[in-house]
Amino acid sequence: MIKLTVVYVLTGLMFAAFAVLSALDAKNPKRFGNAAFWGLVALSFLAGDYLGDLGNGVLVLGLALIAGLGWLGRGQPATTTPEERKALAARFGEKLFVPALTLPVVLLFGILVLKPLHLAGQPLLDPKQATLISLALAAVIAVGVALILLRQPLISPLQEGRRLMDIVGWAALLPQLLAALGTVFALAGVGKVIGGLVTHYLPMDTRAAAVAVYCLGMAGFTMIMGNAYAAFPVLTAGVGLPILMHRFGGNPAAVAAIGMLSGFCGTLMTPLAANFNLVPPALLELTDRYAVIKAQIPTALILLVANMVLMYVLAFPH
Amino acid sequence: MLTLLGVAVVVVGFAARFNPLLVVVAAALVTGISAGLSPIAVLSALGKAFNENRYVSVAMLVLPVIGVVERAGLQERARTLIARFRGVSVGPLLIGYMAFRQLTAAVGLISIAGQAQTVRPLLAPMAETAAELRAGELSDADRQAIRAQAAATDNIGVFFGEDIFLAIGSILLMVGFLAASGIVLDPLQLSVWAIPTAIAAFLIHGTRLLLFDRRLRRGPPEAGE
Numbered sequence: 001m002i003k004l005t006v007v008y009v010l011t012g013l014m015f016a017a018f019a020v021l022s023a024l025d026a027k028n029p030k031r032f033g034n035a036a037f038w039g040l041v042a043l044s045f046l047a048g049d050y051l052g053d054l055g056n057g058v059l060v061l062g063l064a065l066i067a068g069l070g071w072l073g074r075g076q077p078a079t080t081t082p083e084e085r086k087a088l089a090a091r092f093g094e095k096l097f098v099p100a101l102t103l104p105v106v107l108l109f110g111i112l113v114l115k116p117l118h119l120a121g122q123p124l125l126d127p128k129q130a131t132l133i134s135l136a137l138a139a140v141i142a143v144g145v146a147l148i149l150l151r152q153p154l155i156s157p158l159q160e161g162r163r164l165m166d167i168v169g170w171a172a173l174l175p176q177l178l179a180a181l182g183t184v185f186a187l188a189g190v191g192k193v194i195g196g197l198v199t200h201y202l203p204m205d206t207r208a209a210a211v212a213v214y215c216l217g218m219a220g221f222t223m224i225m226g227n228a229y230a231a232f233p234v235l236t237a238g239v240g241l242p243i244l245m246h247r248f249g250g251n252p253a254a255v256a257a258i259g260m261l262s263g264f265c266g267t268l269m270t271p272l273a274a275n276f277n278l279v280p281p282a283l284l285e286l287t288d289r290y291a292v293i294k295a296q297i298p299t300a301l302i303l304l305v306a307n308m309v310l311m312y313v314l315a316f317p318h
Numbered sequence: 319m320l321t322l323l324g325v326a327v328v329v330v331g332f333a334a335r336f337n338p339l340l341v342v343v344a345a346a347l348v349t350g351i352s353a354g355l356s357p358i359a360v361l362s363a364l365g366k367a368f369n370e371n372r373y374v375s376v377a378m379l380v381l382p383v384i385g386v387v388e389r390a391g392l393q394e395r396a397r398t399l400i401a402r403f404r405g406v407s408v409g410p411l412l413i414g415y416m417a418f419r420q421l422t423a424a425v426g427l428i429s430i431a432g433q434a435q436t437v438r439p440l441l442a443p444m445a446e447t448a449a450e451l452r453a454g455e456l457s458d459a460d461r462q463a464i465r466a467q468a469a470a471t472d473n474i475g476v477f478f479g480e481d482i483f484l485a486i487g488s489i490l491l492m493v494g495f496l497a498a499s500g501i502v503l504d505p506l507q508l509s510v511w512a513i514p515t516a517i518a519a520f521l522i523h524g525t526r527l528l529l530f531d532r533r534l535r536r537g538p539p540e541a542g543e
Contacts, residue, residue, distance in 0.1 A: 004373060044369065053365050054361060057362050057365030058361070064339040082394075088391035088394075096395045099386070100387055100392065135379065139383060142380075146390070147386070152390055156385070156386050159385075160384075161381045164384060164385045164434075172375065173375065176372065177343075180346070180364050183363065183366075183367035187363055188355075189321055189353065193322060194322070228488065232492065237499075253507040256492045256496060257481065257509070257512050268473060271332045272328065280469035280472075283433055283437070284468075286462050288462070288466075292466050299522055299523045299526055302522045
């Protein structure tokens, strides 16, 4: 059975290559900072299970210090100029889309064909991780397709990958670190404290008020915790179940589903949902770190109101 | 109440634009220590959770292939392609993409597109060119606004499509939580209730995209948009 560990080794090797190429990049004045940062990420992927909890904690501290002290720069791997790219684009034509389309095609193949496959009674892919394993497979095959079809230098996947990785920079690790922070929050009972505050101090005498508290609470709590999954159990135990479902007779499926989607409105508005909101501005080289959040806020707020109306109208018996 | 100090650290740290990695580590230490743990214990808990969440960063594996096709001119080709469809303006282009994302996410195909593999190399350059063909040379602010809107559209499409799919994490979480509270539901019962919000999201964001398009053609966008 192919497990996630194989994918971790592959990811670790990629980051190790980024670290080595960073160290050799004389054009980047901060090259050793980059090498250390990507080297630590490589170490985490290759050997994280052997470092021990405290070892991993020190590794995280190292990453945060390198990023926080401004030791990360942007590498300058040799790449094509804009003029060369225009000429190449004209020469290759529609062929250029093939590697990019290979990604979803192989991913689909993995999920639809490989995932159900069994070898000697064992599933071929770890069923819980089939999507990530398929994604890794797709990434490798797409690189092969790109190299053959577009006749690019063999080192180019690593150098171009490093170019994009340096553009994203420390933001790349933020989603994973925020997920870890969520665990520490849970350990300290942050959710329970906030849930208690919401249910004790807010008025919920009418159905409209209770709907508003639940939906706004889901959005607000999601903004603090970074994802709606952490908010749902707290708010539903405090407001959804006892008040909306039991006291006012709300349809549990409608209350829960629309409540969760109100949480998603919060996800659109918080920097703590870094993979959606902070990584894209880095990838798109935007000067304002919060530009994507700002573009999402109006939609999120209007949709939050729409959710409250939908729940009020649809979730209760007439 | 002391437990909430860590939340305050996050809010202040992000608002003051300190490096977020440092802010998160500081918030973890403050939260853990105020809950009575030793700094070493907090660091260990953070390290353990960081290691267990490595799967979150695996998505970076797509960067090498995206880099190679960019090197060979993919962004330039995407611009040429969209220029051939002179009738497509930035608003309808993004609306079409949002519909594609919502519909595919609704059948569980969330990872077939994304910020690194679709928005950066394809959608953002196409959206910029579509706007350029109508409004002429774009200012840097407009260019950035268009890219941000492309990224936002990808997020909104996925968020308000995925819950229609039965086997998504949030649906399973709801089924599990409600079952533990004595309410037994089928995933299908929950996922049909995601449809009204999905439609509302499409209408709301679609309208905003059309207004955005109109504003781009009329002149400089208003601040904050």
